[in-house]
Amino acid sequence: xxxxxxxxxxxxxxxxxxxxxxxxxxxxxxxxxxxxxxxxxxxxxxxxxxxxxxxxxxxxxxxxxxxxxxxxxxxxxxxxxxxxxxxxxxxxxxxxxxxxxxxxxxxxxxxxxxxxxxxxxxxxxxxxxxxxxxxxxxxxxxxxxxxxxxxxxxxxxxxxxxxxxxxxxxxxxxxxxxxxxxxxxxxxxxxxxxxxxxxxxxxxxxxxxxxxxxxxxxxxxxxxxxxxxxxxxxxxxxxxxxxxxxxxxxxxxxxxxxxxxxxxxxx
Amino acid sequence: xxxxxxxxxxxxxxxxxxxxxxxxxxxxxxxxxxxxxxxxxxxxxxxxxxxxxxxxxxxxxxxxxxxxxxxxxxxxxxxxxxxxxxxxxxxxxxxxxxxxxxxxxxxxxxxxxxxxxxxxxxxxxxxxxxxxxxxxxxxxxxxxxxxxxxxxxxxxxxxxxxxxxxxxxxxxxxxxxxxxxxxxxxxxxxxxxxxxxxxxxxxxxxxxxxxxxxxxxxxxxxxxxxxxxxxxxxxxxxxxxxxxxxxxxxxxxxxxxxxxxxxxxxxxxxxxxxxxxxxxxxxxxxxxxxxxxxxxxxxxxxxxxxxxxxxxxxxxxxxxxxxxxxxxxxxxxxxxxxxxxxxxxxxxxxx
Amino acid sequence: xxxxxxxxxxxxxxxxxxxxxxxxxxxxxxxxxxxxxxxxxxxxxxxxxxxxxxxxxxxxxxxxxxxxxxxxxxxxxxxxxxxxxxxxxxxxxxxxxxxxxxxxxxxxxxxxxxxxxxxxxxxxxxxxxxxxxxxxxxxxxxxxxxxxxxxxxxxxxxxxxxxxxxxxxxxxxxxxxxxxxxxxxxxxxxxxxxxxxxxxxxxxxxxxxxxxxxxxxxxxxxxxxxxxxxxxxxxxxxxxxxxxxxxxxxxxxxxxxxxxxxxxxxxxxxxxxxxxxxxxxxxxxxxxxxxxxxxxxxxxxxxxxxxxxxxxxxxxxxxxxxxxxxxxx
Numbered sequence: 023x024x025x026x027x028x029x030x031x032x033x034x035x036x037x038x039x040x041x042x043x044x045x046x047x048x049x050x051x052x053x054x055x056x057x058x059x060x061x062x063x064x065x066x067x068x069x070x071x072x073x074x075x076x077x078x079x080x081x082x083x084x085x086x087x088x089x090x091x092x093x094x095x096x097x098x099x100x101x102x103x104x105x106x107x108x109x110x111x112x113x114x115x116x117x118x119x120x121x122x123x124x125x126x127x128x129x130x131x132x133x134x135x136x137x138x139x140x141x142x143x144x145x146x147x148x149x150x151x152x153x154x155x156x157x158x159x160x161x162x163x164x165x166x167x168x169x170x171x172x173x174x175x176x177x178x179x180x181x182x183x184x185x186x187x188x189x190x191x192x193x194x195x196x197x198x199x200x201x202x203x204x205x206x207x208x209x210x211x212x213x214x215x216x217x218x219x220x221x222x223x224x225x226x227x228x229x230x231x232x233x234x235x236x237x238x239x240x241x242x243x244x245x246x247x248x249x250x251x252x253x254x255x256x257x258x259x260x261x262x263x264x265x266x267x268x269x270x271x272x273x274x275x276x277x278x279x280x281x282x283x284x285x286x287x288x289x
Numbered sequence: 290x291x292x293x294x295x296x297x298x299x300x301x302x303x304x305x306x307x308x309x310x311x312x313x314x315x316x317x318x319x320x321x322x323x324x325x326x327x328x329x330x331x332x333x334x335x336x337x338x339x340x341x342x343x344x345x346x347x348x349x350x351x352x353x354x355x356x357x358x359x360x361x362x363x364x365x366x367x368x369x370x371x372x373x374x375x376x377x378x379x380x381x382x383x384x385x386x387x388x389x390x391x392x393x394x395x396x397x398x399x400x401x402x403x404x405x406x407x408x409x410x411x412x413x414x415x416x417x418x419x420x421x422x423x424x425x426x427x428x429x430x431x432x433x434x435x436x437x438x439x440x441x442x443x444x445x446x447x448x449x450x451x452x453x454x455x456x457x458x459x460x461x462x463x464x465x466x467x468x469x470x471x472x473x474x475x476x477x478x479x480x481x482x483x484x485x486x487x488x489x490x491x492x493x494x495x496x497x498x499x500x501x502x503x504x505x506x507x508x509x510x511x512x513x514x515x516x517x518x519x520x521x522x523x524x525x526x527x528x529x530x531x532x533x534x535x536x537x538x539x540x541x542x543x544x545x546x547x548x549x550x551x552x553x554x555x556x557x558x559x560x561x562x563x564x565x566x567x568x569x570x571x572x573x574x575x576x577x578x579x580x581x582x583x584x585x586x587x588x589x590x591x592x593x594x595x596x597x598x599x600x601x602x603x604x605x606x607x608x609x610x611x612x613x614x615x616x617x618x619x620x621x622x623x624x625x626x627x628x629x630x631x632x633x634x635x636x637x638x639x640x
Numbered sequence: 641x642x643x644x645x646x647x648x649x650x651x652x653x654x655x656x657x658x659x660x661x662x663x664x665x666x667x668x669x670x671x672x673x674x675x676x677x678x679x680x681x682x683x684x685x686x687x688x689x690x691x692x693x694x695x696x697x698x699x700x701x702x703x704x705x706x707x708x709x710x711x712x713x714x715x716x717x718x719x720x721x722x723x724x725x726x727x728x729x730x731x732x733x734x735x736x737x738x739x740x741x742x743x744x745x746x747x748x749x750x751x752x753x754x755x756x757x758x759x760x761x762x763x764x765x766x767x768x769x770x771x772x773x774x775x776x777x778x779x780x781x782x783x784x785x786x787x788x789x790x791x792x793x794x795x796x797x798x799x800x801x802x803x804x805x806x807x808x809x810x811x812x813x814x815x816x817x818x819x820x821x822x823x824x825x826x827x828x829x830x831x832x833x834x835x836x837x838x839x840x841x842x843x844x845x846x847x848x849x850x851x852x853x854x855x856x857x858x859x860x861x862x863x864x865x866x867x868x869x870x871x872x873x874x875x876x877x878x879x880x881x882x883x884x885x886x887x888x889x890x891x892x893x894x895x896x897x898x899x900x901x902x903x904x905x906x907x908x909x910x911x912x913x914x915x916x917x918x919x920x921x922x923x924x925x926x927x928x929x930x931x932x933x934x935x936x937x938x939x940x941x942x943x944x945x946x947x948x949x950x951x952x953x954x955x956x957x958x959x960x961x962x963x964x965x966x967x968x969x
Contacts, residue, residue: 101856112854118847120914121840129844130855132837144836332786332891335794488941494885494892501695502936506684508691521887528886531809532816533694548887553799555886 029092030055031227032077032108032196037086038251039072046072048251050086052229054196059218059228061238061259064248065271070231073248074198077229078110079103090196109189110198116185117173124148124155124169127188158191159184162220165213179210183217190226197221199230203237215241235264247271254278322582323354325379325404326570327370329387330359334547339567339620340385340409346624347574353582360384364391371395375402381581383573384416385409389458392416405581405589407573407597410566411460417590417597419573421564423460424593426544426602427467430562431516433604434468434542435475437559438514441540444476447510449484450503452517452526454491461491461518464544468516489522493548496525504533515541520548520561527557546603549610560610563603565632567616568623572598575629603637612638665908669923673930680934687937690814697819699929702880703896704822707903707921708829709760709873713774714904715833716866717846717913718767723778724874724900725893726785727759731878732888733789735804736796739882745803752882753875759785760871764864774863789890797887808883818880823922825873830918842866847914898949903928905956910963928952 032054039047047069054060064070075081077088079097087094090106097103103110117126128151134140135147155169164183166176173181182202189197199218203211218228218241232238238245239259246256247270254277255270269275326344329337341357348355356377360367367384368391374382375398382404386392389411396415399406410420438446449472451465469484487503489496503526504510513530517523520543530536539557546563548554576598580587590597605613613636614622623632633640680687706724713721731752738748767777798805810817833839844852845862853859885892906924909916931952932945 100854104856110854116851116854118844118851118914120847120910121844125840125844129852130841130857132840134837143832144838145832146835146837146840148835332790332794332889334889338794487936490895492889492892494881494888495895497885498695498699498932499936501698502933505689505691505695505933506936508686508689524886528884529695532698532884533691534811547795553797555800 030089031091032229033089033092034073034077035087035089037073037076037083037088039076039081039084045251047076047083050248050251050253052246052253052256054227054229055243056227057222057225058244059222059230059242061242061245062229062231062248063233063235063238063245063267063271067250068248068271069251070248071200074110074200074229074231077103078108078198104192104194107193107195108198109192109194109196110200111182111185111189111202112200117181119174120172122170122172123159123166123176123184124152126173127151127155127158127169127184127191131192154191159187161224162187162190162217164217177210178206179213182206182210182214186214186217186221190221190224195226197226197228199228201231201233203232203234211237235267238267239264247277249273249277252277321352321354322381323356323377323379324348324578325356325358325374325377325382327358327360327367327374327382327384327386329362329385330366331362331387335616336545336547336566337385337387339616340569343568343620343623344383344570344573347570350624350628351574351579351582360386360388362387364388367391368394368398371398371406374404375399379404381578382406383409383419383570383578385569386411387457389413405577405586407577408591409569409573412591412593414591415589417573417577417587418593419569419577419596419598419600420593421600421602422593422596423463424467426562426564426604427464427469428471428474429467429602429604430542430544430560431468431471431473432475433471433560433606434514434516434540435472437540437542438472439475442512444478446479446483446512446514447538448507448513449479450513450515450526451484451486452489452491452496452500452515452522453486454489454518454522457491457518464518465516468542468544472514472516487526489517489525491517491519491522493521493524493528496522497529500526500529501533504529504535511535511538513539515539517541517543519543519545520558523558524548524555527555530557546605546610546613549605549607550613550615554607554610556607558607560604560606563605563610563613563633563637564600565603565619565636567620568632569600571623571629571631572600601631601633601637603633603639605637605639609638665917665920666923669906669920669927673923673927676927676930676934680937684937687934692933693814694811694816695933696926696929697816698884699932700925701816701818701822702877702884703899703903703929704921704925705825705873705877705880706896706900707907707925708825708918709870709877710900710904711907711909711916711918711921712829712833712842712866712870712873714909714911715846715913715916716842716862717849718774718863718866719911719913720775720901720904721763721778721867721870722775722897723759723763723782723785725897726782726789726890727756727871727874728878728881728893729789729888729890730759730785731755731875732882732885732893733793733796735879735882736798739798739802739804742802745807748804749876749879752878753872756871756873756875756878757868758871759874760867760869761864763871764867767867768860768863774867786890793890795887795889798882804879804883808880818883821876822880825876826918826921830921833918838865843914845913846910898953899925899928902949902953902956905960906952908960908963910960911957912960 030053034052037050050073062070076083079100079102082098088097095106132146133151135145164187166180203214221228242259244256244258245267246253326341328341331337345355358370367386392413396413400415406416407419408416412418438444453465454461487499515523515526523541523543527539527541530539536557541558543561546561549561734755735748735752738751763778763781767774807817812820841857842862849859903925907920931948935945
């Protein structure tokens with residue numbers, strides 16, 4: 023399936039998660055290769071959000087393991103995921119309205135000034151941050167009014183692009199997008215999808231959750247389907263059709279055998 | 290530091306004593322006389338707490354039961370306390386109520402239960418009045434200040450400033466008005482335009498900004514005589530004058546003697562009037578509570594002009610005040626003195 | 641090739657507009673302040689005097705330092721700290737005891753600041769560990785604190801023969817000695833807050849706590865740090881208070897609360913958190929401190945002053961609400 027011989031950047035193996043007696047996630051696996059956009063689909067309640075939350079360290083798995091570059095990692099807090107190079111972009115929680123675009127992009131990772139005196143006083147290097155932010159936004163072809171303006175007045179698309187661009191600027195290699203275009207119009211959706219394609223060009227791998235099949239088919243390389251808390255199939259976009267994916271989601275088409283699915287996922 | 294910890298220990302001990310007397314009260318029969326005391330409970334003033342301490346000590350000396358409650362400087366609490374006293378079955382009540390709006394209701398509640406009540410300093414028709422004649426105290430202080438003004442400035446100050454505390458109501462008017470009257474008796478020709486006032490709220494720290502503003506609004510005044518409802522109010526003006534570089538021409542005379550003793554007396558506070566507020570219980574016990582406990586209820590005298598027991602005001606200059614011990618020491622000496630001895634008799638250097 | 645290139649170029653005027661609003665608060669405050677000074681000066685020419693300047697500057701000093709602490713709490717999303725009076729009186733008491741013991745001024749200052757910080761940390765501990773609303777917690781700790789203080793002391797006063805007493809009455813370049821550290825602190829905090837990593841993160845927590853947390857910023861640590869730092873300013877304000885107040889009692893600090901909150905809001909430091917320029921505190925606190933002096937020159941009583949203060953607080957809150965809706969920075 024995979025043209026590259028290098029190992030996957032991110033791998034989730036047989037992840038399960040129980041909330042008391044409730045099984046939110048029974049057995050989910052996925053593989054994300056380098057320079058790949060992986061679509062993650064499934065009906066409501068199929069376990070997508072739970073899996074994403076586990077991958078971004080917000081909740082921990084009951085069993086199973088997560089590997090980054092082939093090395094198992096512990097995800098206990100959001101910071102663990104970030105340290106492992108995983109960036110998760112949420113729909114609404116991403117930006118601080120009262121801060122400017124570049125301040126938002128650098129939030130939590132502000133560059134401290136090189137000047138030793140300024141450094142002593144914990145002063146940040148705004149010039150450097152503005153310049154870098156501008157470069158990164160330009161390279162991703164993100165268009166915003168100005169990086170020095172608060173993000174409050176910006177459109178949903180601009181805000182989403184900023185949040186995604188941040189991942190690149192922070193040197194993340196894995197970006198998880200949860201419904202990045204759900205609230206956006208046609209034009210803005212196009213803008214976000216372009217940024218995702220740009221990300222891939224710049225060696226960032228992306229997991230994208232979306233209900234919009236056409237959109238996924240246009241941007242993703244592979245699609246993993248989840249149903250009833252299990253990952254049941256993975257398809258390469260150029261070898262499949264929307265109808266097959268929808269069939270897998272609804273159960274009209276049976277999933278691959280569980281063992282097979284696991285094999286597929288790690289192929 | 291030592292004094293503070295002692296006070297904390299004293300508090301704890303008093304609590305234990307209170308608990309113990311409570312038990313004793315339930316254990317022993319009804320025949321023991323029981324005194325209820327409602328202290329003012331305003332955080333402003335040391336003497337409010339001390340009033341309770343002295344009353345408690347005198348009750349113990351006389352072998353009475355004693356119940357103390359705090360009015361928390363709140364009229365509703367004061368009324369509730371009266372109801373608690375009724376439930377407790379006290380035989381007489383002493384109260385200081387700095388927020389006297391509930392006094393008529395309190396008098397009615399206690400009267401219905403046939404419990405006589407002594408009011409300190411703030412008169413109510415249904416209560417035995419024990420306290421200072423505030424107007425007389427004001428006039429006495431004003432006269433002393435007048436003599437100073439006459440000697441120093443030939444009765445020609447640039448300004449006579451009154452530090453008011455409107456929330457004290459009539460007491461404020463008696464004291465500050467009395468001081469102005471006393472001052473006028475000595476210096477009758479100070480023109481009306483020179484009499485000004487500001488709201489000090491009776492608190493040196495709180496009144497400070499208003500005092501500075503008043504001084505700024507009278508930039509040409511050099512020689513200033515200051516009167517006030519208490520020492521704190523007068524001190525707020527003195528401190529303001531120090532800060533604006535104009536204290537040299539300030540002579541203040543306070544009321545209540547709170548800041549005229551000790552080793553930290555401001556040199557511009559020329560004098561004050563002692564009421565020895567902490568020792569009021571001596572008067573109340575001598576003239577009202579004692580007779581009641583002995584079985585003879587005295588006639589109700591509720592008017593400040595014709596009080597059940599009159600506290601003598603003691604105007605003192607700062608120099609004279611040096612011979613007066615501070616409050617804690619005064620309380621100790623008062624309690625060691627023979628029964629009925631007043632602080633005025635013990636400590637007033639200017640009888 | 642892509643859709644966004646067909647989007648109309650964003651209007652460059654937006655930057656200008658936003659910049660203008662940033663200074664709008666300052667211009668408005670200066671205008672209001674000048675108007676007040678001019679009106680009073682026309683009514684009574686001797687208002688424009690060194691004595692007025694001193695009176696206003698003294699009043700400004702303590703309120704100004706406390707408003708820095710209040711502003712820090714507000715901008716980081718803690719809304720308001722209602723426990724400042726109890727914190728300040730506690731630290732003032734420490735300052736008095738240290739100066740009574742003959743300690744040099746710098747020891748008195750350090751002692752008071754540490755006391756204030758401890759008070760702030762105590763508040764933060766309850767807020768963070770019990771997961772309670774800061775307003776309710778500080779309301780309660782102020783109540784408890786004042787009651788506890790009353791058990792410990794009824795009156796305290798720095799000795800007249802102490803460095804701190806002299807400091808409270810000294811002047812420098814024609815202005816009160818206690819005024820200068822207030823100005824310096826406002827300038828420093830106003831410079832540091834938007835330009836340091838700590839400051840920016842604290843501001844972000846106030847702006848959108850979930851977004852800040854998603855960026856790996858610890859909300860608990862931020863709240864702890866902010867309340868402790870704010871307590872430090874309360875502690876320093878206590879030094880200025882003890883130096884100037886004369887004898888004070890546990891309740892003497894309560895009267896300032898309203899002015900401090902009004903000063904913070906008027907300065908444009910949002911109670912909703914996330915934005916504000918601390919330099920504006922010099923203007924807002926200066927303006928608010930001039931009002932009572934001005935009213936005295938107009939011959940108005942203290943009752944009127946309370947009405948004015950209440951009205952200004954209402955106006956300030958209304959402006960704050962308007963700013964929040966418009967999304968001004």
